[in-house]
Structures are given as structure tokens and as C-alpha cells.
Amino acid sequence: MPHLNSAFNLACWLTHNHQDAEDVVQEAYLRAFRFFDGFHGEDGRAWLLTIVRNTFYSWYQERQKLRQETAFDEQLHQAGAGDSVGQMPPDNNPEALLISKDSERQLQQALQALPLEFREVMVMRELEELSYKQIAGIVGIPIGTVMSRLGRGRKLLAAILAPDTAPQER
Amino acid sequence: MMDHQEVQELLPAYADQELGIVETLEIERHLESCADCQREYAAQRIVSARFKKDASYFEAPAHLTQRIMDALPQDEPGTRFWQRSWSFNWRNAGAALAAMLALAWSVGLYLNLPSDQDKLTDEVVASHVRSLQVDHLSDVVSTDQHTVKPWFNGKLNFSPPVVDLAAQGFPLTGGRLDYLGGRPVAALVYRHAQHPINLYVWPTTERDVAPQLQNRQGYHLVRWTWDGMNYWAVSDLAARDLEQFGGMVRSMVRQ
Numbered sequence: 001m002p003h004l005n006s007a008f009n010l011a012c013w014l015t016h017n018h019q020d021a022e023d024v025v026q027e028a029y030l031r032a033f034r035f036f037d038g039f040h041g042e043d044g045r046a047w048l049l050t051i052v053r054n055t056f057y058s059w060y061q062e063r064q065k066l067r068q069e070t071a072f073d074e075q076l077h078q079a080g081a082g083d084s085v086g087q088m089p090p091d092n093n094p095e096a097l098l099i100s101k102d103s104e105r106q107l108q109q110a111l112q113a114l115p116l117e118f119r120e121v122m123v124m125r126e127l128e129e130l131s132y133k134q135i136a137g138i139v140g141i142p143i144g145t146v147m148s149r150l151g152r153g154r155k156l157l158a159a160i161l162a163p164d165t166a167p168q169e170r
Numbered sequence: 171m172m173d174h175q176e177v178q179e180l181l182p183a184y185a186d187q188e189l190g191i192v193e194t195l196e197i198e199r200h201l202e203s204c205a206d207c208q209r210e211y212a213a214q215r216i217v218s219a220r221f222k223k224d225a226s227y228f229e230a231p232a233h234l235t236q237r238i239m240d241a242l243p244q245d246e247p248g249t250r251f252w253q254r255s256w257s258f259n260w261r262n263a264g265a266a267l268a269a270m271l272a273l274a275w276s277v278g279l280y281l282n283l284p285s286d287q288d289k290l291t292d293e294v295v296a297s298h299v300r301s302l303q304v305d306h307l308s309d310v311v312s313t314d315q316h317t318v319k320p321w322f323n324g325k326l327n328f329s330p331p332v333v334d335l336a337a338q339g340f341p342l343t344g345g346r347l348d349y350l351g352g353r354p355v356a357a358l359v360y361r362h363a364q365h366p367i368n369l370y371v372w373p374t375t376e377r378d379v380a381p382q383l384q385n386r387q388g389y390h391l392v393r394w395t396w397d398g399m400n401y402w403a404v405s406d407l408a409a410r411d412l413e414q415f416g417g418m419v420r421s422m423v424r425q
């Protein structure tokens with residue numbers, strides 16, 4: 001399946017949950033197959049990540065709405081999701097899985113605290129190594145905004161990691 | 171010559187080597203004598219390096235490919251393409267399908283020429299996505315057409331038709347002022363089975379155009395022109411449902 005790792009990585013970082021990420025990625029690939037005729041470009045990975053991101057935001061919107069309507073029970077939901085994945089710890093949190101070193105744990109926690117709009121551009125840049133232009137296309141913002149989000153995101157992250165020594169946010 | 175403030179703003183792009191040669195040289199020159207910018211540049215590099223080193227990369231689990239293959243419906247338009255072109259049972263040829271798809275994606279078999287209409291389509295989709303992500307679907311939240319319609323008064327120089335389709339399974343949930351193609355437009359927000367639908371309406375001098383269905387980036391769009399108004403509906407609903415929605419809007423507007 002083309003670009004599956006990139007799709008799954010982004011989905012994990014957006015959803016914070018392996019099970020939800022799988023759901024989002026599956027839905028995104030179904031959309032990609034369904035809408036393949038609408039693809040006219042050369043950058044298949046960027047196109048697919050755009051769909052993953054769009055699918056995530058639809059899913060997120062629906063979940064927010066469900067929460068409001070039915071007083072969504074987070075604990076119940078997470079326990080249920082954890083059952084279907086053999087190796088998952090009880091809280092089913094992907095960050096918890098891979099933490100072995102202190103430095104990693106600190107960073108993962110700091111990233112969790114970062115607003116989504118910063119986290120997504122940072123993941124696309126640092127982990128997927130996409131260009132500013134590609135990120136601008138995926139997120140639907142000007143290239144200058146990609147730059148300022150990356151710049152501000154890094155400052156925020158530095159401030160969370162080392163509040164005393166980090167450069168001040170302007 | 172760039173001043174300190176401009177250099178500060180460009181430092182993230184400089185750290186990422188995303189600037190042109192002229193800007194890069196200017197920043198290098200400024201950095202030689204500005205301790206403030208040197209610190210900021212170092213901070214950008216350090217956080218970036220730490221992210222690359224310590225942030226987890228989540229690789230897709232082995233069962234995910236199979237799970238997606240199993241979920242692919244057999245009669246979708248996207249799969250018809252494969253059946254038509256190669257006439258094999260693609261459900262038993264997942265690897266071959268994936269390989270071909272990768273090839274098609276990387277080579278870009280489907281090159282269409284971009285047009286103004288295309289750009290507008292992109293804008294409509296971008297606006298729809300934006301409305302989903304910032305929790306900013308509606309400026310006026312109401313299911314009552316008699317509340318939503320007057321809300322646009324004074325905000326737009328035209329009066330968009332606002333129809334109530336709750337009985338047909340498409341409840342109105344609000345309205346929003348938006349911009350498409352550089353002009354203010356009315357965005358009416360409907361829902362169908364939890365799926366939001368944005369219906370964009372703005373005036374035009376062009377003649378009537380019958381409904382057209384399009385898809386773009388995982389969304390369906392239906393657009394038409396009637397009686398001096400452009401209508402664009404966009405949603406992640408199935409094509410059939412969105413076309414049905416458009417049909418109901420048209421029949422109600424004509425009443």
C-alpha cells in the first residue's frame with residue numbers, strides 16, 4: 001500500500017491513539033481509491049497526506065459533536081478500543097508504548113501539550129521531511145504561514161521543555 | 171537590506187534551508203554581528219534536531235494493509251477503473267494493485283489542465299476543511315431559517331435563499347460569512363447523519379447551469395447556477411446523498 005507509513009505516522013500524531021489512527025487511515029485510503037480520478041498531480045504522498053488530514057478533521061469534528069451530545073465517556077471508549085489490540089497498554093496511548101528514555105518521554109509529553117496546528121506542521125517537516133511548499137499544499141495555508149507556525153511551534157516546544165532557559169515567545 | 175525584524179521572521183526558513191540564495195546570504199551577513207539572531211537561530215536548530223531524534227515515528231502495523239484491502243468495496247468508481255483496464259479480480263491481487271497505484275501516483279497518470287473553475291474548486295474544498303478544523307463551522311448557530319436568513323442582512327449585499335430541509339433529513343445547523351474568489355459569500359451549514367455540508371451561495375450574472383458533480387481531495391462537490399445565484403455544495407457525503415441534497419435545495423428554492 002503506497003505511503004502507508006507516512007499516512008499512519010501522521011494519523012497517530014493527530015489522533016494520539018493507534019486504534020483511532022488505523023480507523024482514520026483506513027477511511028482515508030477508501031476515499032483515496034474512491035476519488036482517484038480527482039487526483040491530478042505528481043506528488044502522490046502529499047495528495048494522500050492531504051486526504052489523511054482531511055479525514056482526521058472530519059472524524060475529529062464528528063467526535064466533538066458526539067461528546068457534546070451524549071456526554072461521551074472517555075474511559076469507556078479507551079478501554080473498549082484497547083481490547084482489540086494485543087500489545088496495547090490500558091490507556092492505549094501510542095506515546096506510552098515507545099518511551100524508553102527520559103529525553104524521549106519529555107519530548108513526547110511536550111508535544112502532546114502543543115496545539116494541533118503546530119504539531120501537524122512539525123511532524124510533516126521533521127519526521128516526513130516535506131518541503132514548506134508541500135506542507136502549504138497539504139494544510140491549505142500560505143508558505144509564509146508554514147514558516148511562522150514552524151518557528152512558533154519550536155519556540156513553544158522549547159518553552160515547554162525548558163521553561164527557564166527557552167527564548168521568550170514574542 | 172534586511173533589518174533585524176525581517177531576519178528574525180525568516181530564521182525558521184533559514185534553519186530549514188528553505189530560502190533562496192539572496193536571502194540566505196543576507197541573513198548570514200546579519201548573523202555575523204547580531205547575537206540575538208544567533209541565539210534564536212541556534213534555538214530553532216536545537217529544537218528541530220531534538221524533534222527528529224526523539225519524536226516517535228509510528229510505522230503502520232502489518233495488518234493494516236490487509237484491513238484496508240478487505241474494506242474496499244467492490245463496486246466503487248475508483249475500483250471500476252482497475253477492473254475495466256486490466257479485467258482481473260483485484261481483490262485477489264492486492265500486491266499488484268498496490269504496486270500499480272504507487273506507480274500511477276508517482277508518475278501522475280491523470281494530468282488535467284488547471285482552470286479558474288479548478289482553482290475555485292480548490293478554494294471551496296479548502297474553505298470546507300477550514301470550517302471543520304477550527305471549530306468554526308457557524309457564526310450564527312441556529313436550526314431556524316428565519317434566524318439564519320436575517321443574520322446575513324447587512325453582512326452581504328445580497329440575500330441568500332435559506333431553505334429548511336430538516337424534514338428531508340438534512341437539518342440546517344447554522345450560517346457563516348465566508349470568502350471565495352475574493353468575494354464575500356454566504357455559507358449555509360447543513361448536516362446529514364453527522365456529516366457536515368457547506369452550501370455556498372453568491373450572486374452571478376451568468377446564465378443557468380445544470381448541476382455538476384465533482385470530487386476533490388476526498389470530498390464531493392455539486393455546483394449549479396440558477397436565477398442569478400451560484401450554488402456550491404461540498405461534503406464528505408456519498409455522491410448520491412449530496413446530489414439528493416442539491417436536488418432538494420433546488421426544488422425548495424423554486425417554490
Ligand SMILES: [Zn+2]
Binds near residue numbers: 174177178200204207
Ligand atoms: Zn538580528
